[in-house]
Amino acid sequence: MELLVSSAPPAIPHSRWLLAHAVTVFAFLYLPIVVLILYSFNGEGVGGFPPRHLTLDWYRTLFKDAPIWDSVFNSLQVAFTAMVISLTFGVPAALALDRAQFPGKILFRRLVLLPLILPGIITGLSLAMMFKLASVNTSVLTIILGHGTALISVATTEVFAGLQKLDRAQEEASLDLGANYWQTFWRITVPNLKLPIIGAALLIFTLSMDEIAVSFFLIGRDNTLPLEIWGRLRRGITPEINAVSTIIFVFSLVAIVFWYRLRVRGEGGHRDAAGTEIAEAAEGGLA
Amino acid sequence: MFSRAYKTIVTVPPLLWVTVFLLIPYLLMLCYSFWSVSPAQTIVHSWDLANYQTLFRVNVYWQTLLRSMWIAARVTIFSLLLGYPLAYFLSFYAGKRKDLFYQLVIIPLWVSYLVRAYAWKTILGSDGVLNTLLQFVHLTRHPLEFLLYSPFAVVLTLTHIYTPFAFLPIYAALEHIPRNLVEASHDLGATPAQTFWNVIFPLSIPGMVAGATFAFVLSLGDFLAPLLLGGPSGIMISNIVVSLFGAAYNWPLGAAISLCMLALVVSLLFLSERLEKKWSFS
Numbered sequence: 001m002e003l004l005v006s007s008a009p010p011a012i013p014h015s016r017w018l019l020a021h022a023v024t025v026f027a028f029l030y031l032p033i034v035v036l037i038l039y040s041f042n043g044e045g046v047g048g049f050p051p052r053h054l055t056l057d058w059y060r061t062l063f064k065d066a067p068i069w070d071s072v073f074n075s076l077q078v079a080f081t082a083m084v085i086s087l088t089f090g091v092p093a094a095l096a097l098d099r100a101q102f103p104g105k106i107l108f109r110r111l112v113l114l115p116l117i118l119p120g121i122i123t124g125l126s127l128a129m130m131f132k133l134a135s136v137n138t139s140v141l142t143i144i145l146g147h148g149t150a151l152i153s154v155a156t157t158e159v160f161a162g163l164q165k166l167d168r169a170q171e172e173a174s175l176d177l178g179a180n181y182w183q184t185f186w187r188i189t190v191p192n193l194k195l196p197i198i199g200a201a202l203l204i205f206t207l208s209m210d211e212i213a214v215s216f217f218l219i220g221r222d223n224t225l226p227l228e229i230w231g232r233l234r235r236g237i238t239p240e241i242n243a244v245s246t247i248i249f250v251f252s253l254v255a256i257v258f259w260y261r262l263r264v265r266g267e268g269g270h271r272d273a274a275g276t277e278i279a280e281a282a283e284g285g286l287a
Numbered sequence: 288m289f290s291r292a293y294k295t296i297v298t299v300p301p302l303l304w305v306t307v308f309l310l311i312p313y314l315l316m317l318c319y320s321f322w323s324v325s326p327a328q329t330i331v332h333s334w335d336l337a338n339y340q341t342l343f344r345v346n347v348y349w350q351t352l353l354r355s356m357w358i359a360a361r362v363t364i365f366s367l368l369l370g371y372p373l374a375y376f377l378s379f380y381a382g383k384r385k386d387l388f389y390q391l392v393i394i395p396l397w398v399s400y401l402v403r404a405y406a407w408k409t410i411l412g413s414d415g416v417l418n419t420l421l422q423f424v425h426l427t428r429h430p431l432e433f434l435l436y437s438p439f440a441v442v443l444t445l446t447h448i449y450t451p452f453a454f455l456p457i458y459a460a461l462e463h464i465p466r467n468l469v470e471a472s473h474d475l476g477a478t479p480a481q482t483f484w485n486v487i488f489p490l491s492i493p494g495m496v497a498g499a500t501f502a503f504v505l506s507l508g509d510f511l512a513p514l515l516l517g518g519p520s521g522i523m524i525s526n527i528v529v530s531l532f533g534a535a536y537n538w539p540l541g542a543a544i545s546l547c548m549l550a551l552v553v554s555l556l557f558l559s560e561r562l563e564k565k566w567s568f569s
Binding site for chain 1: 288289290292293294296297298300301302304305308309310311312313315316319369370372373375376377380388390391392393394395397398399400401402403405406407408409410412414415416418419420423447450451501504505507508509510511515525528529532538541542545548549552556
């Protein structure tokens with residue numbers, strides 16, 4: 001199989017153009033990121049070519065900036081709790097879609113996946129309306145509920161994709177040998193779904209850290225990091241924002257490398273990244 | 288194999304949660320879209336179509352909706368133009384570097400979307416990186432003003448953000464094409480161009496439709512890029528919803544606009560699903 005897959009089609013004269021195109025697209029994708037990182041060291045501010053007076057001052061300002069760190073703390077709290085909620089409901093939802101028949105299943109499936117593709121403001125506004133009607137004040141808690149709900153879609157799609165590849169014989173054997181459903185779930189089902197679950201968890205965490213549209217409608221007194229940055233962008237910009245973004249980017253890269261290692265080890269070199277299944281599952285799941 | 292109790296336990300909690308936090312809010316939004324706001328800024332529970340009438344009577348609303356669709360359409364086209372050849376290159380020509388290139392397409396997705404939009408602002412501004420670079424090398428004397436606060440800036444930024452989203456399903460579709468089909472086509476004497484247009488391209492259409500749907504739907508509802516980079520001429524429909532939610536405090540009208548977007552998005556998904564089925568070979 002591997003032999004068949006790796007045999008390349010005959011080279012065509014246009015492949016040089018394709019290479020040039022690929023290089024151009026990569027330049028386009030990375031230009032803002034390079035600029036962002038470069039200008040976090042620029043003493044003169046966020047613009048101006050060439051960068052002048054390279055300095056670490058913006059990082060020093062950043063480390064003394066209490067509101068930013070408060071918002072980072074809030075975001076971490078939101079992301080972590082939302083991740084727990086999404087997994088708590090998203091994993092059973094995937095099992096239900098895979099194994100149970102119930103009235104309204106198709107509607108349920110579409111409803112769960114909707115926040116993935118629907119503009120975030122629609123989900124945010126509708127939740128804000130409900131909280132308003134129920135006289136619930138907006139706060140970090142409402143943001144957590146919003147993220148936790150919207151991101152169930154991620155947990156469900158990832159785990160559902162994993163369940164399609166799962167061999168049911170193991171679960172069957174476990175049940176036949178006298179284990180109950182609870183034991184079978186924790187000892188057979190979850191270990192077999194380890195990779196999709198960790199993948200979903202990482203993705204939910206990252207998406208929540210970056211989420212702004214839903215949060216925008218559910219924000220109380222305490223800002224999440226994106227909303228804090230958003231507020232500052234409207235007041236005027238300094239490379240401090242570049243600095244905090246650079247730090248977060250570095251952390252994300254570490255997470256990607258961690259995930260990639262795990263994946264390669266778990267699937268014998270199978271190439272994939274968190275997010276691919278989302279694209280594929282969302283496409284298939286909405287069908 | 289799974290008992291009734293097992294099925295109940297995995298079904299009921301997610302079902303309840305999704306009903307309370309998704310179904311009810313969406314239905315509530317539907318109710319809101321029929322209500323109105325009194326001069327004293329309280330919600331009046333009167334059931335009529337006044338908001339929808341406003342939507343089609345007041346020019347700014349439907350014009351902004353059309354402009355958003357036009358911006359989203361351009362973003363979709365550019366994302367496909369950038370994403371398709373890239374996916375094709377990766378799938379057929381990248382050889383051993385496939386993995387690396389693939390990761391390189393994914394990595395920008397891990398940089399905050401807000402931050403990338405902001406980075407474009409620092410590049411395109413009148414004293415931004417691009418303008419000062421152009422003056423530094425004496426290509427221009429004055430900053431080019433059209434770069435920022437224009438629909439151009441919004442289309443550029445959204446294309447940057449959604450190209451990987453268009454790329455992913457196209458790449459997946461290309462990867463699923465059995466390579467012996469390509470070889471058979473070659474062995475039977477087809478030129479590379481014929482092989483591409485008669486074998487590869489038709490098989491990649493479902494992926495392309497999915498990628499285009501992602502790019503269009505996600506950029507249609509965007510509100511950050513227009514607010515950061517769009518200026519008055521680059522305002523999109525979501526910005527109107529946000530302003531109706533905030534300063535104007537007209538939630539019912541905002542709900543009516545949101546529902547129009549929702550209807551548009553759902554019908555597009557339905558359409559793309561049909562197209563994908565029609566073109567899928569399995």
